[in-house]
Amino acid sequence: MKRSELSDSQLLSLYKNGSEEAFAELVGRHKNRVFTTIYLIVKDTYTAEDLLQDSFVKAINTIKKGRYNEEGKFLPWLLRIAHNLAIDYFRKSKRYPTIVMEDGSNVFNTIDFAEDSVEALQIKNDTHALLKNLIQELPDAQKEVLIMRHYMQMSFQEIAETTGVSINTALGRMRYALINLRKKMDKTNIAYDKNIYRK
């Protein structure tokens, strides 16, 4: 069986037994989601790369020292590490970042180009940049739930427990986040092809 066909827990077992190739597959599989999650919190490409590195180093240390015990839940575990590090970053710097380093997210480290026409790619680029900015404009409580549910794949129950609110409050925040994003997208009048985003 090819490594790409193995589950995360199978790859982790191989990694625990010394397969660096298995770890490389895990990194390749999840680096974008972890990086995107961190970036949406810290809004700075270079800080996000530092925190991505710290997250994986922490994961490596835990696994190699035999302390990893969350079989089958590798990505949520890794995302929690990343999220905690990003939050710690703010606590240490005692500020919420206000500088958006869009110049750090150049065309080569932003998106997957596969099989897109030049025109479709331009639309995607515009929309990605816009959407990232619009997410940053959301109220903190809405942004937090959106990142936790959509990018960290936490359930609404887990989000409610983590943030200390009721599940209905978490759901309401998510709904308003989506509605607000939609309104902001509509207001910008940017031409985007909805078919690009359909799954």
Place this chain on the structure above:
Amino acid sequence: MIKTFTENDLVRFIYGETSPIENNAIENALMCNQETQEMYRDLKETTSMLDSVSKTPGKKVVNKILNYSKNFGDISVLK
């Protein structure tokens, strides 16, 4: 038709957190209630757009991570 779910339930439905019974109620409403259809479409399109937002880290940092694992404990490879 009496609506038996809330807008928050629609969000749970989109994220696959509703029960089979709730799914039936929502799917029925989606077939015959225009307001629900529009709300669902707007929420779904927005979540689909969120899926498209993906950033890729630079190769350099990825290589540092892989090297750290290969040379476990040697923090000099991270500099």
